[in-house]
Amino acid sequence: MDESLTSRQLTKCDECRFGAHIEWSELETSEVELLNTTRRTRSHRRGGTIFNQDDEPQGIYCVSGGYVLLWRIDAFGNETAFGLVGPAELIGYRSYFAEDRHAATARALTDCQVCLVPSRTMRRLLDGSPALVRRFLRTLARDPGPSDGLLLRAHQVPIRVRLVSLLLILRDRFGVRGPDDSVEFNLPLARQDIAALVGARAETVTRTIKELEDDGIAIFHGRHVDVPHLDQLYEIVGIDEPV
């Protein structure tokens, strides 16, 4: 096993609480301590599986480093990705609260580190903290779930637009501002992953990318993307030009 991850393993959950956006921020110090002592940290290599569709949930997973892709195979055999989760975000909570098997598979897009908060701990925390419960109610209600989470799989929206929407969504996490209004991306996504996210085939993604390159809107070099003018992305998504 690669030790590079475990060496910079975080010792306290506090260090993970990047901000108020994570659910645990509702907890008191003593409760964070419980979280801290009962959680189980695991490292995953790129491509590894955190949990599998149809597995029985063992608790809630908290990503502390790296990125994770949530995808599922639907009743008709199509692979669909519906979520990309990064540091200080939770996964697997939906199945936990649904009291049902995992509806999705979580795959490590990069080497990553994930903590499992066991069901037993979750129960104690939820019983003791109405604030945490309220927070999870809100999270669940806002989470679009294993469906078209990214609004990327709406019908009658051309792949071109969906692809550009995806870029805009990923900008916060993987985009770096360049000179003027240019942006550079380093995506942890293979073409197939992109395809699964926008609800298309890999071949179509390739072709659409080429189209965007021809129009000078986004230049792809493998997983590196150059967007010379961010405005152009918004234009495409906004007005949905008639070709």
Next chain:
Amino acid sequence: MDESLTSRQLTKCDECRFGAHIEWSELETSEVELLNTTRRTRSHRRGGTIFNQDDEPQGIYCVSGGYVLLWRIDAFGNETAFGLVGPAELIGYRSYFAEDRHAATARALTDCQVCLVPSRTMRRLLDGSPALVRRFLRTLARDPGPSDGLLLRAHQVPIRVRLVSLLLILRDRFGVRGPDDSVEFNLPLARQDIAALVGARAETVTRTIKELEDDGIAIFHGRHVDVPHLDQLYEIVGIDEPV
């Protein structure tokens, strides 16, 4: 206003609690009494609106009679229906817990009766009943939300299959067994509603219906549908024949 509905208006929530499947079944008698005294019952004519997309939630709505369609207009202007709700089922809870405006519009498919449980009541009930909270956590986690709730909008699934899936889903509510393995439906849905539910255009629905009729799988007379052999529906959905 038509009085036929108000005349058979239910006086107690108890009479509405058709079974354990409704959230209120978690409540104690005294709590049901609170529900009973603070709820506001409203009657709606067919076509009426219970709440509108982007409205501020005022509580949770409980359908006591009739059927309601949940639909929304997405960012790209497409109308999509994602839920059909009937007696003893709740609507609007997602927005309530999300602490956000309604993500959908609720339209009465039939004349119907809906009770509003005001936010104030909800707060009191939730504060007093951990069981109710747990139940709502489960409901939210299981509810696919304003997305492809019926698995009917999956990509690469032909409209024909989606339409048949819809029939199978609606069988419990609107299907009546006939002789042998035949089923009759009386749907409260216009062609456009069906189209919005399966993610297609009304014209395409018409054409697909005609196809099903030619194959003797389902005969449509307006909103009345005859299905001579239920098995055939399962066959279509199951094996997704290669034409």
Next chain:
DNA sequence: CGTACCGTTGAGGTGAGTCAAAGTAAGTGG
């Protein structure tokens, strides 16, 4: 009896899928 909506039918276009094959990158073992 007209207005308005719903439903059907037709002609025509096309975006994206499918299949197949070649090219490229990435990881494995000797």
Next chain:
DNA sequence: CCACTTACTTTGACTCACCTCAACGGTACG
């Protein structure tokens, strides 16, 4: 470190399911 396997990516030719636009027949309702 190179040869080999395996998986990912690109390209091309072809097909078709569904959309669009437009017109017309039905049906409900004031």
